[in-house]
Amino acid sequence: MADLFGVRTVGTRPERLLQHFAIDGSVPLAKGVVEQSLQYHGEASEYALEGATALACLHQDADTPSSEPAVTIHRYGKGSAVAFAFDLAKSVVLMRQGNPQWQNTEGDTKSGYRPMDLFMRSEGETYFDSKRLTIPQADEKQRFLANLILRLAEKPLPRMWYLPAMHKVVMVNTGDGEANYGPEIAPVLDACASYGGRFSVYLMNWDKARGIDRTSVEEEAAWRAAGHEVGVHVYGGGPDGEGAYDTLREAYAKITADLKGKFAHGARTVRNHTIDWTGWVDMAAIEAEFGTRMDMNYYHYIPCESPIDTRGYFNGTGLPQRFIDARGQMLPIYQTTTQWPDEWFADHKITAEQTVEIITNMFQAARNGFYSAFVNNIHPPRYNAIYAKDPITPVWPHTVWAYCRDQGIPLWSGEMLLDFLEARNRTRLENIAWQTDSEPGAHRLSFDFQAPSAREDLTILIPSGWSGRRLGVLTVDGKAVEVATEVIKGIEYARFTPTAARAQVVADYR
Ligand SMILES: [Zn+2]
Numbered sequence: 001m002a003d004l005f006g007v008r009t010v011g012t013r014p015e016r017l018l019q020h021f022a023i024d025g026s027v028p029l030a031k032g033v034v035e036q037s038l039q040y041h042g043e044a045s046e047y048a049l050e051g052a053t054a055l056a057c058l059h060q061d062a063d064t065p066s067s068e069p070a071v072t073i074h075r076y077g078k079g080s081a082v083a084f085a086f087d088l089a090k091s092v093v094l095m096r097q098g099n100p101q102w103q104n105t106e107g108d109t110k111s112g113y114r115p116m117d118l119f120m121r122s123e124g125e126t127y128f129d130s131k132r133l134t135i136p137q138a139d140e141k142q143r144f145l146a147n148l149i150l151r152l153a154e155k156p157l158p159r160m161w162y163l164p165a166m167h168k169v170v171m172v173n174t175g176d177g178e179a180n181y182g183p184e185i186a187p188v189l190d191a192c193a194s195y196g197g198r199f200s201v202y203l204m205n206w207d208k209a210r211g212i213d214r215t216s217v218e219e220e221a222a223w224r225a226a227g228h229e230v231g232v233h234v235y236g237g238g239p240d241g242e243g244a245y246d247t248l249r250e251a252y253a254k255i256t257a258d259l260k261g262k263f264a265h266g267a268r269t270v271r272n273h274t275i276d277w278t279g280w281v282d283m284a285a286i287e288a289e290f291g292t293r294m295d296m297n298y299y300h301y302i303p304c305e306s307p308i309d310t311r312g313y314f315n316g317t318g319l320p321q322r323f324i325d326a327r328g329q330m331l332p333i334y335q336t337t338t339q340w341p342d343e344w345f346a347d348h349k350i351t352a353e354q355t356v357e358i359i360t361n362m363f364q365a366a367r368n369g370f371y372s373a374f375v376n377n378i379h380p381p382r383y384n385a386i387y388a389k390d391p392i393t394p395v396w397p398h399t400v401w402a403y404c405r406d407q408g409i410p411l412w413s414g415e416m417l418l419d420f421l422e423a424r425n426r427t428r429l430e431n432i433a434w435q436t437d438s439e440p441g442a443h444r445l446s447f448d449f450q451a452p453s454a455r456e457d458l459t460i461l462i463p464s465g466w467s468g469r470r471l472g473v474l475t476v477d478g479k480a481v482e483v484a485t486e487v488i489k490g491i492e493y494a495r496f497t498p499t500a501a502r503a504q505v506v507a508d509y510r
Pocket of ligand 1: 233
């Protein structure tokens with residue numbers, strides 16, 4: 001290990017709740033991602049450098065660097081060996097999914113277990129550093145790794161862009177139906193559609209909140225024909241901890257059967273009533289068992305003086321990824337965080353203008369490098385202005401929808417995001433070949449693009465320069481295509497969007 005990585009282990013840092021490291025952007029290999037200190041979770045090794053170079057250092061606290069490296073690089077043989085002092089993959093999963101030691105306990109000061117309990121204790125401890133909420137830390141850490149892989153590869157590597165086409169931000173519209181049905185649901189769907197948007201509504205089927213029962217087959221079919229999604233809003237009735245798993249599993253089996261029985265389709269994406277949750281990710285596993293492929297229950301509701309102080313990324317991400325269970329197995333369901341619940345704004349008594357400002361500032365930061373798919377929750381009853389305590393939810397969505405329409409930000413349903421992710425993540429870039437001196441003075445990159453079906457929005461990025469050469473002609477199935485170039489996180493790429501399901505790509509660098 002000392003030979004290969006050029007470091008010697010001198011100790012171990014036991015895990016603390018809040019711990020940080022910082023990337024050294026003055027080293028060219030490490031350039032491009034956030035240089036403020038970022039959190040990591042799990043224990044870390046203490047290394048002494050014996051030939052390696054540090055790319056990042058561990059911190060004593062958020063603002064104080066230590067002399068110990070967090071990430072190192074060492075030239076070895078024909079390649080390079082990079083060592084992380086902590087388990088990067090585990091750290092990302094913990095940051096996104098919360099503290100497993102806090103599962104099935106109360107922590108967010110609101111009764112009922114929900115994902116936020118995995119991030120807070122009633123006494124004030126948090127799993128996130130409140131000074132880092134505006135940074136999607138888990139995403140930045142992964143981009144750091146991706147940059148290292150690209151920069152250390154022996155040939156230019158193609159990659160897929162995160163979001164549809166070349167969008168840097170997408171807004172996903174959702175609403176928990178509560179006791180509403182049919183004609184009470186329609187206004188918010190129609191309003192969103194009038195701005196070109198689509199919406200996911202989650203219907204209940206519990207006691208008096210019988211949204212599935214009371215919505216007619218014709219009403220539901222019309223919403224879906226207009227491009228909206230209809231899913232479920234499950235409620236277990238309250239039990240927490242012991243017994244909750246069985247109760248929630250039974251409730252989820254019933255509500256998905258009710259939806260299918262009435263409307264002949266499954267529940268593809270979901271948010272739960274009172275954000276019901278059990279275990280670390282047991283609830284997500286239950287949803288996956290009944291065919292649901294995207295969960296919206298990581299829900300930004302931090303008790304605070306004002307949402308202005310606690311807006312941001314409490315679980316470090318603006319991008320959906322699959323859940324990981326306690327054994328480290330990937331579950332067949334995406335975790336997509338709900339950053340903008342209407343009641344979080346309204347309960348803290350801010351104005352519609354302040355709500356719009358929070359949202360548009362986050363759009364702007366996303367465009368500038370914190371690429372994100374943001375999810376809102378616009379409850380139909382709140383949109384319909386039935387609560388005197390909430391005068392803002394009938395108002396701010398219109399301003400935000402108009403902004404998105406005017407700025408070209410996609411206004412999607414949850415199901416649309418799911419379809420995109422499934423297509424993107426099943427796409428393969430294969431037979432990647434790098435031919436030097438393919439003709440005098442030229443080097444050639446070639447690879448096969450293979451998507452599950454033809455779409456108009458699966459975008460490929462390739463480095464626009466490589467070892468002193470610039471990308472010249474790029475052909476897709478033999479036809480030259482126009483490419484746009486753009487710097488993403490410190491690396492300049494050429495980007496293009498194949499429209500067929502399969503294509504051969506050839507890029508010449510001169
Ligand atoms: Zn609800």
